[in-house]
Amino acid sequence: MVDVFSGRPLLTRDGHAVDPEEVLQNKIVGLYFSAGWCSPCRDFTPILCDFYSELLEGARPPAPFEIVFISSDRSPEEMVEYMHDMHGDWLALPFHDPYKHSERTMMCCSLCTCLEDDGVTTMSQLNSLLHPR
Secondary structure, eight states: OGGGGTTSOEEOTTSOEEOHHHHSTTOEEEEEEEOTTOHHHHHHHHHHHHHHHHHHTSSSSOOSEEEEEEEOOSSHHHHHHHHHHHOOSOEEOOTTOGGGGSHHHHHHHHHHHHHGGGHHHHHHHHHHHHSOO
């Protein structure tokens, strides 16, 4: 997944740019397509926050997992507000990054939409992958 973001900075929740090759190395990466104006997204985001916190803060050692938020908000300001109001300490693709409109990203978005109805199972499968027995 690191190669997908190679050469393009990612942002922390506080707006600091980070090198994806450093922060995503050897991690399972979840792409989170969401927007603050989207009611189902706003319902799901707290669940994802809890899941993320449990994996990274509740486990020793922390799970090798990271989320990259890809915004569908209407403006950079809306994206920042949504991130500050509801998101965990995960990363984000900058609002104006052309990658979010690429064919590859749109294919990922379509796949995530297909999985959306079964999000709990998908998160459960991810948890099993990160914490094998």
